[in-house]
Amino acid sequence: MNEQALLETKRRISAFVHNTPILTSQLLDEIAGAKLFFKCENFQKMGAFKMRGATNAIMQLSEAQKDRGVVTHSSGNFAQALSLAATNLGVKAFIVMPNNAPKVKRDAVLGYGGIITDCEPNIQAREEAAAQIVAEKGATFIHPSNDLNVILGNATAAMELLEVHPDLNCIISPIGGGGLIAGTALAAHFFGSNCLVIGGEPMVVDDAYRSLQSGQIETNTTTSSIADGLRTHLGDVNFPILRKHVDHIIRVEEEEIVKAMRLLWERLKIVVEPSSAVAFAAVLKNKTYFRDKRVGIILSGGNVDLDTLRFS
The missing domain is CATH 3.40.50.1100 (Rossmann fold)
Structure with a gap:
């Protein structure tokens, strides 16, 4: 770096x-x-810094990867960020959200064009649901922070x-x-x-x-x-x-x-x-x-x- x-x-x-x-x-x-x-x-x-990282991560993908979409798991802000960044760049975004995520963030994800999959509110459930989408859709996983x-x-x-x-x-x-x-x-x-x-x-x-x-x-x-x-x-x-x-x-x-x-x-x-x-x-x-x-x-x-x- x-x-x-x-x-x-x-x-x-x-x-x-x-x-x-x-x-x-x-x-x-x-x-x-x-x-x-x-x-x-x-x-x-979208109301948070995460728009920056989400945008950069999508822009670094190949065209083939963009065609298959992106997926993440998030309690709200990165879900919104990836949804909006993906829409801006013409990419489909699959979002795994814990079922206790704030309603305002869930509604925003839908408004930005994200496709939500619910999961239990723990890290294991998030990761398993995201992995399943990667396997089924061929989407690229983008971690919210790592x-x-x-x-x-x-x-x-x-x-x-x-x-x-x-x-x-x-x-x-x-x-x-x-x-x-x-x-x-x-x-x-x-x-x-x-x-x-x-x-x-x-x-x-x-x-x-x-x-x-x-x-x-x-x-x-x-x-x-x-x-x-x-x-x-x-x-x-x-x-x-x-x-x-x-x-x-x-x-x-x-x-x-x-x-x-x-x-x-x-x-x-x-x-x-x-x-x-x-x-x-x-x-x-x-x-x-x-x-x-x-x-x-x-x-x-x-x-x-x-x-x-x-x-x-």
């Missing part, structure tokens, strides 16, 4: 994704004791952030499957100036934190976090990137996620989903560490189910 691969990726997908805004707030700076720069991927097409082309696409969010603010001391990314933080880490490594990358992770699904501690990929026994996009575990493609380029991971409690999300809604006047708020929650939890630093925060998405959203 090198700088040129990232630059080529950015050029490749630029016509298909938004260069999303970077917001600041004097009040939130005062609360955090740091200078914060929020990269708003909630304003990305795919290098997806990771390279995801990296472009932090690349855009660093183009505007090259002097950031660190960038905080939420971490679930590891695709966003792996891309962020590569971007910071090649385009930052001593810019650390730090992960924010829910305490109840802290497999990434434990993985970095143990040196091997750990899994979770629960998926109970409000941050539904962060319930998956790392993979063999992104884990080595994390081990090499991610400084550390900060774990946050559920009530801290809710508090951070509420602040973002109230003070930035934007819609962010709980998974997005995890990165900001990590900063609020560790004010001493971040004091007086210039901190980039990736707000990963804004696809929320208003029927289940809670602020207390």
Whole structure:
């Protein structure tokens, strides 16, 4: 992996994704004791950063592969991203979704042209259903986070952030499957100036934190976090990137996620989903560490189910 691969990726997908805004707030700076720069991927097409990785992964396929379609498993955001990216590129998208995925995300997948197959809400069920579609349809499987082309696409969010603010001391990314933080880490490594990358992770699904501690990929026994996009575990493609380029991971409690999300809604006047708020929650939890630093925060998405959203 090198700088040129990232630059080529950015050029490749630029016509298909938004260069999303970077917001600041004097009040939130005062609360955090740091200078914060929020990269708003909630304003990305389909409402999340995953449009970047999905687009890049499909564009790297051969014409024969495109003709047979693509398949993935996702709780929502990557399902939407792959569906929309595939439609934009004239490719059929088969989507395996857990049966407890938020309705707003399921409806969006259908609206973007994705063909949904339901499964039980666990990794084994997802993988088995996706494998069956690959066998039956000849579609190419694209993993939501453990795919290098997806990771390279995801990296472009932090690349855009660093183009505007090259002097950031660190960038905080939420971490679930590891695709966003792996891309962020590569971007910071090649385009930052001593810019650390730090992960924010829910305490109840802290497999990434434990993985970095143990040196091997750990899994979770629960998926109970409000941050539904962060319930998956790392993979063999992104884990080595994390081990090499991610400084550390900060774990946050559920009530801290809710508090951070509420602040973002109230003070930035934007819609962010709980998974997005995890990165900001990590900063609020560790004010001493971040004091007086210039901190980039990736707000990963804004696809929320208003029927289940809670602020207390």
